[in-house]
Amino acid sequence: MLVEKCPIKLVESTDYKTKAYDKWVKVDKMGRCYILASMKNMLQHQYQSMTIAYDKLESLTEIFDEKNRAAKQTAMKSLLTTKMIEETSVREHVLKMMCLLNKLKILGAIIGKESQVEMAYRLYRIVFNSFA
Template structure:
């Protein structure tokens, strides 16, 4: 309570925390029931014990409620002896009407939509918090209505889940529904597996090697073709000599290279 002293703002939050403390001590009833002034005549011993306990609890809660306020607000209520009177005055001054609070909470619950791709667990916790707030305000909504609103607020990626839920006639509490949604998200919204860097690099190296081998093989064919064309041996000079257009040349005008006489060739020189 020391860190949540009431300073005139957030009355409903302060009251919630204050009730939690009193409920732990079984003294929350003092806030709502008026202080009895005296025991009626002919009261039983049990009634006397109850009355004395009420007075004792009222004294303790009175000290706690004043200690949970700032000094300025304490001065406004320290003259009141009974706790219910203090709480009534505070509500008249600081509390927002329950009708307005319930309207805001209902609007937030029915108007909230889960964005596509966001975490369904975080969204479920948010909706569960709104449901608990509506329950505290006695909004009068049943569990089926809460479930329907939550299912209708889901994005289209959960359409199959909604169909299965309704077709199977499931009846779950809100926290059970959120657990099912988290499991569905884990099963259907897995990220695609990444490409193995090692395999990709190996494939790239192999492709480059094959490309170089093909280029070398192609060059070899070109060289071989060129060699066969340009470097092919020519016909022997002896056998082809003397043929012009396929006919035999005449010896009459040829000069022998050995004796320098006409009419024969060197190989025929006597």
């Protein structure tokens, strides 16, 4: 419901449309309360005047999406440039790589099949070279 814009309430609406509108208004009101309650005071003051939860979510997405993109780029750079340190166990290196992959997954990064295969191959080469 919060990701939908407000349906138009017409004077001569069907019973179904009226119920849908009333439900949307109720959910929107709850959503606005939850959003404001979870914000710091400074943000609460800025978003108090917005009357629709959808608008608040859109605005917050615009603000914080850029930070998320930067975090993804940093994690991806770390993943691609991480090298196994001498005298470090293969297990530690693999765990470090898995941690970076998990971080990317949490941030919503999508890693294509070809990239996954390439990463698996790199790990295989590391393991193979450490026992050679």
